[in-house]
Amino acid sequence: MSEGIIMDTILSTMFYFWITLFVAYFLMQRGLWIFSDVAKGTVSFMLEKALGPGADLVEGRPGAGARSWIMQGSLWMIFASMFTFTSMWLTHDPDALHSLASWGYTANAEELASAGVYATLYGTVSMFIIGCSFHIIPKLAGTELASETNANLVSFVWTISVLVLVIGSQNNSILGIDIIPLGVALNNIVLLAVIMNQLLTVANKTRNIATPGWLILIALLSSPILAIVSIVSGAANDNVGQWLTYHIFGGTFFFAGVAGIALYASSIASGNPLWSKTLVGVTLIGSIFTINPFGDVDGQMVMDAFGPLADNNVMSFTNQDMLSASFLMALVSIPVLAFSSNMLVTMRGSDMFVDDPDASGNAELNLGSWLIIPIVIGSLFVQTDAVSGTNELLGISNSLSVMAGWLVLVPLSLGAALSLYPELVGRHLFSQNRARWGFWMMTGGAIFGLSITMIADFMDIALAELLVEDSSNLSEELRKVGSVMFYGVVIGSILHTLNMVTGMFRGELISKKSVRTSSISVESYSLVSPTTIRRILSSGADLDTEVIPTGENDEKGSATKL
Amino acid sequence: MSTNTIDSVDVFLQGEKEPSGSWVFIVLGLVLSLSFLVLYSILYPGQDLPVISDLMPVFKGVFDSGIWFFILGTMIGIFAILGRLLLEATSE
Numbered sequence A: 001m002s003e004g005i006i007m008d009t010i011l012s013t014m015f016y017f018w019i020t021l022f023v024a025y026f027l028m029q030r031g032l033w034i035f036s037d038v039a040k041g042t043v044s045f046m047l048e049k050a051l052g053p054g055a056d057l058v059e060g061r062p063g064a065g066a067r068s069w070i071m072q073g074s075l076w077m078i079f080a081s082m083f084t085f086t087s088m089w090l091t092h093d094p095d096a097l098h099s100l101a102s103w104g105y106t107a108n109a110e111e112l113a114s115a116g117v118y119a120t121l122y123g124t125v126s127m128f129i130i131g132c133s134f135h136i137i138p139k140l141a142g143t144e145l146a147s148e149t150n151a152n153l154v155s156f157v158w159t160i161s162v163l164v165l166v167i168g169s170q171n172n173s174i175l176g177i178d179i180i181p182l183g184v185a186l187n188n189i190v191l192l193a194v195i196m197n198q199l200l201t202v203a204n205k206t207r208n209i210a211t212p213g214w215l216i217l218i219a220l221l222s223s224p225i226l227a228i229v230s231i232v233s234g235a236a237n238d239n240v241g242q243w244l245t246y247h248i249f250g251g252t253f254f255f256a257g258v259a260g261i262a263l264y265a266s267s268i269a270s271g272n273p274l275w276s277k278t279l280v281g282v283t284l285i286g287s288i289f290t291i292n293p294f295g296d297v298d299g300q301m302v303m304d305a306f307g308p309l310a311d312n313n314v315m316s317f318t319n320q321d322m323l324s325a326s327f328l329m330a331l332v333s334i335p336v337l338a339f340s341s342n343m344l345v346t347m348r349g350s351d352m353f354v355d356d357p358d359a360s361g362n363a364e365l366n367l368g369s370w371l372i373i374p375i376v377i378g379s380l381f382v383q384t385d386a387v388s389g390t391n392e393l394l395g396i397s398n399s400l401s402v403m404a405g406w407l408v409l410v411p412l413s414l415g416a417a418l419s420l421y422p423e424l425v426g427r428h429l430f431s432q433n434r435a436r437w438g439f440w441m442m443t444g445g446a447i448f449g450l451s452i453t454m455i456a457d458f459m460d461i462a463l464a465e466l467l468v469e470d471s472s473n474l475s476e477e478l479r480k481v482g483s484v485m486f487y488g489v490v491i492g493s494i495l496h497t498l499n500m501v502t503g504m505f506r507g508e509l510i511s512k513k514s515v516r517t518s519s520i521s522v523e524s525y526s527l528v529s530p531t532t533i534r535r536i537l538s539s540g541a542d543l544d545t546e547v548i549p550t551g552e553n554d555e556k557g558s559a560t561k562l
Numbered sequence B: 001m002s003t004n005t006i007d008s009v010d011v012f013l014q015g016e017k018e019p020s021g022s023w024v025f026i027v028l029g030l031v032l033s034l035s036f037l038v039l040y041s042i043l044y045p046g047q048d049l050p051v052i053s054d055l056m057p058v059f060k061g062v063f064d065s066g067i068w069f070f071i072l073g074t075m076i077g078i079f080a081i082l083g084r085l086l087l088e089a090t091s092e
Helices: A009-030 A033-047 A049-057 A064-092 A098-103 A109-141 A148-170 A179-203 A211-233 A239-270 A277-289 A300-309 A319-330 A333-348 A362-387 A394-425 A432-465 A473-506 A533-538 B006-010 B020-043 B067-090
Strands: A524-527 A546-549
Touching: A009 A211, A009 A239, A009 A277, A009 A319, A033 A049, A033 A179, A049 A148, A064 A109, A064 A148, A064 A394, A064 A473, A064 B067, A109 A148, A109 A179, A109 A211, A109 A239, A109 A394, A148 A179, A179 A211, A179 A300, A211 A239, A211 A277, A211 A300, A239 A277, A239 A300, A239 A319, A239 A333, A239 A362, A239 A394, A277 A333, A319 A362, A333 A362, A362 A394, A362 A432, A394 A432, A394 A473, A432 A473, A473 B067
Parallel strands: A524 A546
Antiparallel strands: none
């Protein structure tokens, strides 16, 4: 084969990924021909009966699965922020936790930062995405979740897998066993159960699923597909392929997943119809066909995740790789702008009036929608710099990566979870005031803490360029201030979690009037009681929607004949 | 004349809303914290802020860094959540 037709790592891996994802989408739409019923029965058996006595450990009431995932996600948020804060502190004071050495634990800034990343991405964001998806997909499909019991049970296994990953980030080899691949394997087993549950739910759909639902489904499917493609195509064996796998995963699982739940929640939180279906489609297609620049400048996490299945070949980006990577990364601005504008206009609404401006989650969704644009532009510069081998901006990559986590992914996923909370729990949050404080503490802590740390990063870069050997005292002082300010995120996380936990028991019960519905366009509206035109419009109805008065009859009921 | 005093003392209602002027106390708290830092730097110029082991010598060699204030704060928060879960689960 001549060299001319051999595609580079970037394009060939992405090509295989796109094809496989398309096949998966096609199968979801068309079913498995005569095997559909057999597959449904088998999956249904595996989700419920095959669990044996394990199924009795948890409740299977409607909403139990989503609730369990979201509550555990909020608990992980505290640990995630704490690990990140501690790593920031240890950067300027490496011996701060020396006393823990007497227990055999040597705290290290880099390892704690890694633990923070695992806890943030897998513990918090992923659990919020999956938790919300267990509520959103059945709603959009007009059916019930296939197995609430399974959804509830596997949330605890996912938590164990995150715990394994956090332990692995501190010590990756215990008794000769690689811990991180073990955690990732456990994680993927749970994800398969989640995917099966969702696919079975989709198989029982009574109406077409709106596009935000497809964003979530593609996000869930992308993870195992990408893992297989990466190993089969050999991308997992060198640093270029690992970098690519890391960023495709970030773009499909995290960006598409967060975008799906946030777009759904934006209409729930504001009571306004989703502004544009086309822009949701652009977000969906864009998240698959472009490379998301959020995150690290290397693929170390992928190498750690695949363990023995990945090699450690160091390859430099070829010119073709550089060109295609830079081009596909630049294209990410299209889905990001589409997502951001759709979110902001949906939340503002056409009548400049938000249904409930104090609703929890509104502020977080707004914040994430605004900040995704500057952070994605910043990440684009850093990644392009790394891909081209210039590495002038390498020093700020870590701060920017943490910013993407705490100012985009966490606010959007937390905002969605808070918006869906009343419907899932049946009660409002315990205190709106505490939710507001939680928001300001988290936002202020993350913006000021990370911006100040980034200023210190820039100072260090400038000093390194000038070949100054002694590190700047001012830079160290700034890092101290940055880490102390980031502690606001920890306090905010605790306030949010406490509010959610207390709300489960003491939150105000939701009344029928306050239940908000998705504003994704509806063809008919059943009028069961007197209501305002505004409320009908906010439920997704438009001028062409048929309003059907539904009467009640007083006839005596009788048993249903089977 | 009889006065029913039981009803008036037995019920405690926890308000969730804040009066509009309560932000004054938060600002006051911030001003006091900054004043303390300024006063400390005047009284003890060039010295770091005291850590737990300075205040309680029994913890010397253990809590030798300011980070422990923050870690203990987080632990209080986590135990508040666990305590809330346990109390609510066993209250009925």
